[in-house]
Amino acid sequence: MTIAEERAGAVAQEAAGAGRAVRVSSVAGDRLCAGCGFNLTGQPVVREGQYSLLIVRCPECSTVAALQEYPLLGRWAARWAVVLAGVWALTLLGAWVASAGLLYALSNEVALEASERFAERIVAAQRVWLEEEIRADETKRQTYGWLLSQPDNYWSNVDASWWDQQDAAALLAGAGGWAGAGKWSALWGWVWIVIVSLAMGMFWSVALLHLRGWRLAAAALLIVALGCGFSALGRLETATAYGWTGAQWLANSVMGMPFEVMSLGFALAALAGSMLIGRPIVRGLVRAFLPPRLRGGLAGLWVADGLGVPGVGRRGRA
Amino acid sequence: MAISHICLGCGADLAGERASPEPHYGLWIVACPRCGRVAARRWTRVLWQRRRARRVRAALVALGSRMALLLLATAAVLVGAWYMTATLDEVGLGWEDLGGVVSGRIEWPAEDWALRGGPFVMGGWVLACLTAGAVLGAGLSHWRWWAAWGCWGALLLGLMWIKPAWARVDVAFHEMTDPLGTHGAPRAAMWGRLAAAALASSLMTGLGVPLGRLIHRSHESAAARRWRRLLAKHRRRRLER
Numbered sequence A: 001m002t003i004a005e006e007r008a009g010a011v012a013q014e015a016a017g018a019g020r021a022v023r024v025s026s027v028a029g030d031r032l033c034a035g036c037g038f039n040l041t042g043q044p045v046v047r048e049g050q051y052s053l054l055i056v057r058c059p060e061c062s063t064v065a066a067l068q069e070y071p072l073l074g075r076w077a078a079r080w081a082v083v084l085a086g087v088w089a090l091t092l093l094g095a096w097v098a099s100a101g102l103l104y105a106l107s108n109e110v111a112l113e114a115s116e117r118f119a120e121r122i123v124a125a126q127r128v129w130l131e132e133e134i135r136a137d138e139t140k141r142q143t144y145g146w147l148l149s150q151p152d153n154y155w156s157n158v159d160a161s162w163w164d165q166q167d168a169a170a171l172l173a174g175a176g177g178w179a180g181a182g183k184w185s186a187l188w189g190w191v192w193i194v195i196v197s198l199a200m201g202m203f204w205s206v207a208l209l210h211l212r213g214w215r216l217a218a219a220a221l222l223i224v225a226l227g228c229g230f231s232a233l234g235r236l237e238t239a240t241a242y243g244w245t246g247a248q249w250l251a252n253s254v255m256g257m258p259f260e261v262m263s264l265g266f267a268l269a270a271l272a273g274s275m276l277i278g279r280p281i282v283r284g285l286v287r288a289f290l291p292p293r294l295r296g297g298l299a300g301l302w303v304a305d306g307l308g309v310p311g312v313g314r315r316g317r318a
Numbered sequence B: 001m002a003i004s005h006i007c008l009g010c011g012a013d014l015a016g017e018r019a020s021p022e023p024h025y026g027l028w029i030v031a032c033p034r035c036g037r038v039a040a041r042r043w044t045r046v047l048w049q050r051r052r053a054r055r056v057r058a059a060l061v062a063l064g065s066r067m068a069l070l071l072l073a074t075a076a077v078l079v080g081a082w083y084m085t086a087t088l089d090e091v092g093l094g095w096e097d098l099g100g101v102v103s104g105r106i107e108w109p110a111e112d113w114a115l116r117g118g119p120f121v122m123g124g125w126v127l128a129c130l131t132a133g134a135v136l137g138a139g140l141s142h143w144r145w146w147a148a149w150g151c152w153g154a155l156l157l158g159l160m161w162i163k164p165a166w167a168r169v170d171v172a173f174h175e176m177t178d179p180l181g182t183h184g185a186p187r188a189a190m191w192g193r194l195a196a197a198a199l200a201s202s203l204m205t206g207l208g209v210p211l212g213r214l215i216h217r218s219h220e221s222a223a224a225r226r227w228r229r230l231l232a233k234h235r236r237r238r239l240e241r
Helices: A003-017 A075-114 A116-136 A138-149 A160-165 A168-174 A177-181 A184-207 A214-236 A247-289 A292-298 B045-090 B095-103 B110-115 B118-139 B145-160 B162-174 B188-240
Strands: A022-026 A044-047 A054-057 A064-066 A069-071 A157-159 A244-246 B028-031 B038-042
Touching (some): A075 A116, A075 A247, A116 A138, A116 A157, A116 A160, A116 A168, A116 A177, A157 A160, A160 A244, A168 A177, A177 A247, A184 A214, A184 A247, A244 A247, A247 B045, A292 B045, B095 B188, B110 B118, B118 B145, B118 B188, B145 B162, B145 B188, B162 B188
Parallel strands (some): A069 B038
Antiparallel strands (some): A022 A044, B028 B038
């Protein structure tokens, strides 16, 4: 007997034995075949005639799955489930901190770059003071001579004792305030925020598969809120060593805050938007790169939004 | 103690009942001793989840490897096309002159071309294009070949302009020299030259697509042969029993 004959015999036997099989519905959720792991979404659910059991047959390996069932969950299954859930929760926690840290780092970078012009102004003001100090006391040339020989740059060092005597607000006002002194071309850094947010949005929209719509946007808010926390912590620290501090760091601490807040606000909008479009983008990538046969394992991406998996099962037609 | 299993028909607890294999469907079933209603039991969820994880892993590996391969092949074509453009520029030719060279209207500067390493550059470019075509043909086998080829060509056209666009942004906003070594500042003529490079690269890549389809088909038929052998083995075993 050939395979085809054997298969035909089995089908005929099923037709005879379960002739009263009635189709009652189709699988709408994410349910994998216990035999081969094929996703049964879209397959017809029938009440077979022999035992009145609700069954669904895998179209790939023909294994029958009973739908009225009691899972034989052993104790170890529950323990493993707890362990895996814990690992998953820790992973998400780590990803949350990493995402917030990355957005904070990008926003801080924008603020640092925006402060460059004001930093150069601080260094120029210090140069005037240093020259006066040396004119008054020539012995100070040993201490400050090297610094004076260097060109003025936004990364130059600033004497912390001199800076403590300065009125930073007045210095900033003299430079035209944060809006006037800021280097607005630093906002080109937002291009990186968009790129990183898009990648993060795709990750989070898949990792938080149970969330949709505004709830996903709220998750973006949580991430950016932690980024704001990092920002606040970063502004508490001091960067003075051996009586010297960096001009850019000082400028950032005086006028960088509005740029950092703007960047974090932009990051929130970009991340929330990316989270909303992230799942469709991932679905598009899966459709573009995977043939229907391989999409079944990732059917959750469609089922989570109440959609049929394209090319898989009865409902899904690519 | 066994997990409680209540009969949906009469409410009797079937926990003490032993499940037996059903020959037709291959399910483990329990018949209620009171009302006769049949219920099924299944394997643990751990087994189910392991198979699910295996399936997801297979999909992710396939997705990642296809994306990475296509990315690498596209990057190789881009670099090859940029080098070809630069080398053609050095010998005083453009992509549009290659047609004239083939028809004999334009004399091919063979010596100058060889001196500037042209054959190696061209060989690398051709190899990169054929490889990209093969990756397109095999990796996107569920696409119609012309759709995959057309979309990829459009993508290449967009990517081709990254280098001069990057240089322009850099010059405009950071007052720096071009970090990627574009030959000179971006000029209007360069955009047209890069479009020609993208077109030529797309045409060359098109030659690799049938190769990829052939590789895919031979791989599929080998898998089908393996399945047929496996099924025949199982059938023999069943018949022996």
